[in-house]
Amino acid sequence: xxxxxxxxxxxxxxxxxxxxxxxxxxxxxxxxxxxxxxxxxxxxxxxxxxxxxxxxxxxxxxxxxxxxxxxxxxxxxxxxxxxxxxxxxxxxxxxxxxxxxxxxxxxxxxxxxxxxxxxxxxxxxxxxxxxxxxxxxxxxxxxxxxxxxxxxxxxxxxxxxxxxxxxxxxxxxxxxxxxxxxxxxxxxxxxxxxxxxxxxxxxxxxxxxxxxxxxxxxxxxxxxxxxxxxxxxxxxxxxxxxxxxxxxxxxxxxxxxxxxxxxxxxxxxxxxxxxxxxxxxxxxxxxxxxxxxxxxxxxxxxxxxxxxxxxxxxxxxxxxxxxxxxxxxxxxxxxxxxxxxxxxxxxxxxxxxxxxxxxxxxxxxxxxxxxxxxxxxxxxxxxx
Numbered sequence: 001x002x003x004x005x006x007x008x009x010x011x012x013x014x015x016x017x018x019x020x021x022x023x024x025x026x027x028x029x030x031x032x033x034x035x036x037x038x039x040x041x042x043x044x045x046x047x048x049x050x051x052x053x054x055x056x057x058x059x060x061x062x063x064x065x066x067x068x069x070x071x072x073x074x075x076x077x078x079x080x081x082x083x084x085x086x087x088x089x090x091x092x093x094x095x096x097x098x099x100x101x102x103x104x105x106x107x108x109x110x111x112x113x114x115x116x117x118x119x120x121x122x123x124x125x126x127x128x129x130x131x132x133x134x135x136x137x138x139x140x141x142x143x144x145x146x147x148x149x150x151x152x153x154x155x156x157x158x159x160x161x162x163x164x165x166x167x168x169x170x171x172x173x174x175x176x177x178x179x180x181x182x183x184x185x186x187x188x189x190x191x192x193x194x195x196x197x198x199x200x201x202x203x204x205x206x207x208x209x210x211x212x213x214x215x216x217x218x219x220x221x222x223x224x225x226x227x228x229x230x231x232x233x234x235x236x237x238x239x240x241x242x243x244x245x246x247x248x249x250x251x252x253x254x255x256x257x258x259x260x261x262x263x264x265x266x267x268x269x270x271x272x273x274x275x276x277x278x279x280x281x282x283x284x285x286x287x288x289x290x291x292x293x294x295x296x297x298x299x300x301x302x303x304x305x306x307x308x309x310x311x312x313x314x315x316x317x318x319x320x321x322x323x324x325x326x327x328x329x330x331x332x333x334x335x336x337x338x339x340x341x342x343x344x345x346x347x348x349x350x351x352x353x354x355x356x357x358x359x360x361x362x363x364x365x366x367x368x369x370x371x372x373x374x375x376x377x378x379x380x381x382x383x384x
Contacts, residue, residue, distance in 0.1 A: 001368075001372065002033055002067075002068070002368050002371045002372055002375065003034070003064075003065045003066065003067065004033060004034035004035070004036070004064035004065045004066040004067075005028055005033055005034070005035055005036070005064070005066050005068060005069075005070055005371065006035075006036045006038065006064065006066040006068070006069040006070070006081065006084065007021065007024065007025055007035060007036065007037050007038065007069070007070050007072065008038045008040060008069055008070070008071050008072070008073070008079075008081070009021040009038075009039075009040050009043075009070075009071065009072025009073055009089075010039060010040045010043035010044065010072070010073075011025070011037060011039055011057055012039055012047050012048060012053060012057075012058075013043060013044050013046055013047050013048060013206075014046060014048055014204060014206070014241050015043070015044055015173065015204075015206070016173075016266070016267075016268050016269075017043065017072060018043070018044075018048075019244065019268055020072070020137050020266075020268065021037075021072045022054070022057055022244070023137075023138065023140070023360045023363075024070075024072070024089075024360070024363065024364060024367060025037050025057060025060060026057075026360065027138070027360040027361055027363060027364030027367075028364050028367070028368070029060075030361070030364070031361070031364050031365065031368065033364075033368065034064040034065070034066075035060050035064065036060060036061070036062065036063055036064045036066060037057060037058075037060035037061065038061075040072070040073055040077065042077075043073075044206055045206055045207060045208070046204075046206040046241075048241060048243070049241070052241060052242070052243040053243070054243075054244065054245075066084065067084060067085060067375050067378075068084055068085040068086075068087055068371050068374060068375065069081040069084045069085070069086055069087065070087045070088075070089055070112075070367070070371075071086060071087065071088045071089065071108070072089045072090075073088065073090065074090060074101065075088055075090055075097075075101040075102075075104035075105060075107070075108070075111070076100055076101060076104045078104060078107040078108055079107075080107055085109045085110075085374050085375065085378055086107060086108045086109050087108065087109060087110050087111075087112060087370070087371065087374060088107075088108040088110070088111045088112065089112040089113075089135070089367075090111065090112070090113065090118075091113055091114050091115070091118045091265030091266060091287075092118055092121045092122075092265055093177055093262075093263035093264055093265050093286060093287075093324065094121065094263050094286075094307050094319055094322035094323060094324045095120075095121055095124065095304070095322050095323040095324070096121055096124055096125050096321055096322040096323075097121050097122060097125045097127075097322075098317065098318050098320065099125070101125070101318075102122070102125040102126050102127050105122075105127045105128070105131055108131070109131075109374055109377075109378070110131055110132075110133055110370065110373075110374050111127065111131050111132055111133070112133050112134070112135045112367070112370055113132060113133070113134060113135070114134070114135060114136050114137050114265065114266050114287065114290070115134070115136070115265075115266065115286070115287045115289075115290040116134065116289075116290065117286045117287055117289065117290065118265060118287070119132050119134060121322075133370045133373075134366075135363060135366045135367050135370055136290060136291070136357075136358060136362070136363060136366065137266050137268065137271075137358075137363055138271075138358050138359050138360035138361070138362055138363035138364075139268070139271045139272050139274070139275045139354050139358055139359060139360065140248075140272075140275075140359075140360060141275045141351070141354055141355050141359050143245075143248045144247075144248050144251060144272045144273075144275035144276045145248070145275060145276065145277070145351070146276065146277035146351070147252075148248045148249055148251070148252040148276070149249060149252065150162060150249055150250075150252035150253035151246070151249040151250050151252070151253050153200065153236065153238075153253055155198070155234055155236055156234075156236075157234075161198055161200065161236060161253060162253065164196055164197055164198040165196040165197065165255075165343055165344065166196065166197040166198075166255055166256065166339060166340050166343055166344060167197070167198050167200060167253060167254045167255045167256065168187075168197065168198070168199045168200065168254065168255075168256045168257070168258050168336070168339075169199075169200045169202070169250070169251065169253070169254035169256065169257050169258070169273065169278070170183060170199070170200070170201055170202070170257070170258055170259060170269075171202040171204075171250070171269040172201075172202070172203060172204065172259075172261075172269075173203075173204035173206055174203055174204060174205055174206070174207070174210040174211070174213070174214050175210075176262075176309055176315045177261060177262050177263060177307075177315065177324070178259075178261050178262075179260045179261055179262050179326075179327070180201065180203070180214070180217065181217040181218070181220060181221045181224075182221075182260045182326075182327070182329065182332075183199075183201075183258065183259075183260045183332075184217075184218060184221035184222075184225075184229075184235070185221045185224050185225045185329065186260065186329060186332040186333050186336060187199050187232060187233070187235065187336065188221065188222065188225035188227045188229070188231075188232045189225050189227070189329075189333045190332075190333040190334075190336035190337045190340070191232045191233035191336065191337075191340065192231070192232060192233065193230070193231060193232060193233060193234075195233040195340050196340075197233045197340045198233060198234045198235070198236055199233065199234070199235045199236070200236045200238065200250075200253065200254060201235060201236070201237050201238065202238045202242075202250060203237060203238065203239055205239055211239070233340075238250075247272065248272075248276065251272055251273055251276040251278065252276060254273075254278055255278060255279060255344040256278055256279045256280070256281065256339055256344075257269070257270060257273030257274075257278045257279070257280055257281070258280075258281040258282075258336070259281070259282050259283065259288075260283060260300070260327045260332055261283060261327075262307070262324040262325055262326060262327075263285065263286045263307075263324035263325060264285075264286045264287040264288060265286075265287055266287045266290075267287055267288065270282060270288065270291075270292070271291060271354055271358055274291075274292075274296070274297075274350040274351060274353070274354050275350075275351050275354040275355070276351070277346075277348065277350075277351050278350075279298070279339065279344070279345055279347065280292065280296065280297035280298065280350055281297065281298045281300065281332075281335050281336075281339070282297050282298070282299060282300065283299070283300045283302050283325060283327040284299040284300060284301060284302055285302045285324075285325035285327075286324075286325065291353070291354075291357075291358055292350075295349060296347075296349045296350035296353055297350065298335050298339075300327045300328055300331050300332055300335060301327070301328045301331055302325035302326060302327050302328065303325065303326055303328070304323045304324070304325050305323060305324065305325070305326055306322075306323055307319035307322050307323060307324045
């Protein structure tokens with residue numbers, strides 16, 4: 001049994017990586033595994049204010065008896081920890097990882113990935129299969145659940161959002177991969193101002209200039225759809241930072257969760273929506289295939305294309321030479337229209353799957369299995 005774990009990763013910010021580092025630390029601790037938590041300071045430009053952080057995590061700074069260090073980071077950010085096994089927990093959203101990531105596999109004893117989709121990306125980029133292990137992420141089903149008191153959100157016209165019959169939610173950090181402009185185009189095409197529905201967009205503006213870029217994307221979406229925002233059902237934008245404890249109340253304010261992302265390493269928000277009892281609409285690609293199917297979600301067809309921006313350039317150096325997936329726009333419009341016409345639908349199957357297979361306890365137990373295996377492998381190596 002693992003005697004303790006040193007974790008090196010971001011945990012003081014609002015990103016999905018920060019969130020799952022916090023939850024793995026909590027999950028391991030709850031299973032009586034001592035944790036030493038070290039922040040990866042150069043992860044992102046935005047940190048949660050002190051009043052939005054759980055101070056418990058910052059108390060996990062004492063050394064523990066750990067044979068392994070788990071690096072929750074890009075492969076290129078792994079700094080070998082002398083005298084310990086180095087385990088890199090990472091992921092990717094497209095078909096291939098960058099060449100410098102693949103080359104960096106030598107810095108890690110094992111690489112842990114949350115989905116078969118990510119495992120294939122590593123394999124197809126030349127990383128040895130013997131180094132790869134799977135460990136899905138999780139969700140706090142005790143917090144994300146039906147019956148939570150929703151946040152009292154109000155539109156610009158003063159109307160409570162709870163008064164709309166159908167309330168769609170999307171939670172995303174700004175960036176081309178999240179395809180928020182595509183979601184807005186689908187929304188403009190699918191709805192009118194007379195529909196009893198609203199789209200709630202919780203948008204993370206973590207990089208300089210990202211909000212101005214997004215505002216330009218909103219205008220471009222209006223031009224592409226041939227329709228202004230005020231001619232469609234309302235879109236409610238939220239730019240505030242929330243503590244983890246308030247996020248279940250945001251999900252409780254919705255009836256549906258929708259993503260038209262081009263690719264995901266996991267998408268924590270989608271499984272939080274599933275655990276919250278929302279109706280789910282997701283593209284049929286990448287990480288979504290690890291925990292969703294037609295039994296518990298509405299899945300939208302996609303086509304695989306190079307990960308290029310509108311001008312034909314790679315969206316970033318990380319995606320050069322990789323493909324991602326574009327959801328079918330007409331199908332997305334049809335699914336939104338159907339959901340608006342049908343209204344809220346109560347279906348506990350998605351939540352039940354999360355409870356049975358995708359809690360943070362499940363995730364922490366699987367990570368312990370990987371660490372046990374890594375330490376046993378190290379014990380079997382011949383002495384030099």
